[in-house]
Amino acid sequence: MEKVKAKKKYGQNFLIDSSILGKIIQSMPNNSNDIVEIGPGLGDLTKYLVKYKDTTAYEVDTDLIGILESKFKEQIEQGKLKLIHTDVLEAWDKQGTLKDGKYDMIANLPYYIATNIILRALEDNNCEHIMVMIQKEVALKFTSKVNDKEYSSLGIISELLSSESRILFDVPPESFDPPPKVMSSILYIKKDMSKSIDKEFKKFLKSCFTQPRKKLSKNLSSVFDKQTLSSIYEELEIDSNIRPHEVSSSLYSQMYTKVKNGRD
Numbered sequence: 001m002e003k004v005k006a007k008k009k010y011g012q013n014f015l016i017d018s019s020i021l022g023k024i025i026q027s028m029p030n031n032s033n034d035i036v037e038i039g040p041g042l043g044d045l046t047k048y049l050v051k052y053k054d055t056t057a058y059e060v061d062t063d064l065i066g067i068l069e070s071k072f073k074e075q076i077e078q079g080k081l082k083l084i085h086t087d088v089l090e091a092w093d094k095q096g097t098l099k100d101g102k103y104d105m106i107a108n109l110p111y112y113i114a115t116n117i118i119l120r121a122l123e124d125n126n127c128e129h130i131m132v133m134i135q136k137e138v139a140l141k142f143t144s145k146v147n148d149k150e151y152s153s154l155g156i157i158s159e160l161l162s163s164e165s166r167i168l169f170d171v172p173p174e175s176f177d178p179p180p181k182v183m184s185s186i187l188y189i190k191k192d193m194s195k196s197i198d199k200e201f202k203k204f205l206k207s208c209f210t211q212p213r214k215k216l217s218k219n220l221s222s223v224f225d226k227q228t229l230s231s232i233y234e235e236l237e238i239d240s241n242i243r244p245h246e247v248s249s250s251l252y253s254q255m256y257t258k259v260k261n262g263r264d
């Protein structure tokens with residue numbers, strides 16, 4: 001490996017275990033979509049991705065861009081790799097999507113913005129599959145279901161926008177250089193492209209989980225008046241003692257629709 005000092009501020013933990021790289025490649029969705037990789041780093045995953053699919057890679061670190069440009073000179077010239085030097089979140093803000101046409105996201109994500117990236121990918125209409133390395137703790141949140149300990153807005157949003165979400169396998173710290181402090185997992189989400197959620201829905205969920213162990217009605221009482229709340233509970237036949245982690249994603253969606261219609 002090149003003598004490159006990993007930068008903490010960019011969440012750089014380079015994947016050095018070739019068996020894990022092989023497992024990621026074997027699990028790639030079998031379709032004709034191009035790939036978007038966020039944070040190619042030193043190109044260890046990129047070199048496998050470009051063998052199979054055209055890839056667009058977003059990298060923020062100027063020092064790494066130089067290394068990648070010389071390492072992948074041929075693939076860049078052949079149009080197999082498009083290297084974009086920018087902060088991926090800024091690219092999303094400017095363009096609304098990371099690529100024209102359908103794509104799958106495959107990446108070992110910078111952990112400090114992993115949750116944000118997955119939420120943006122879930123909302124990006126061109127992204128069909130998400131297969132990313134993240135902290136295990138965050139992967140458990142995105143795959144959580146009603147009544148699970150980790151169940152919260154991330155599990156609800158992911159369930160409402162996907163047809164499948166699961167952890168493919170775990171990856172220990174020693175598979176990286178430098179090793180992260182936490183266990184990692186590969187999260188896989190197959191989006192249901194017919195579904196979408198309202199922008200305000202996330203805010204509504206935030207209110208629902210302000211105090212996760214308290215009754216849902218208590219959390220919502222600070223946002224909605226008593227009468228609106230009791231009519232929603234009544235119409236949807238919701239138990240007044242229910243707590244936020246006991247409400248299914250579809251019931252949250254129904255509650256939100258009622259709240260929204262009440263406001264319009």
Ligand SMILES: C[S@@+](CC[C@H](N)C(=O)[O-])C[C@H]1O[C@@H](n2cnc3c(N)ncnc32)[C@H](O)[C@@H]1O
Nearest residue numbers: 010013014015039040041059060087088108110
């Ligand atoms: C965990 S490392 C993964 C590196 C490489 N893909 C690997 O598996 O070894 C995360 C990568 O994301 C890059 N990165 C961090 N923040 C970014 C951002 N806002 N936009 C684009 N890339 C970013 C880092 O510079 C780093 O290359």
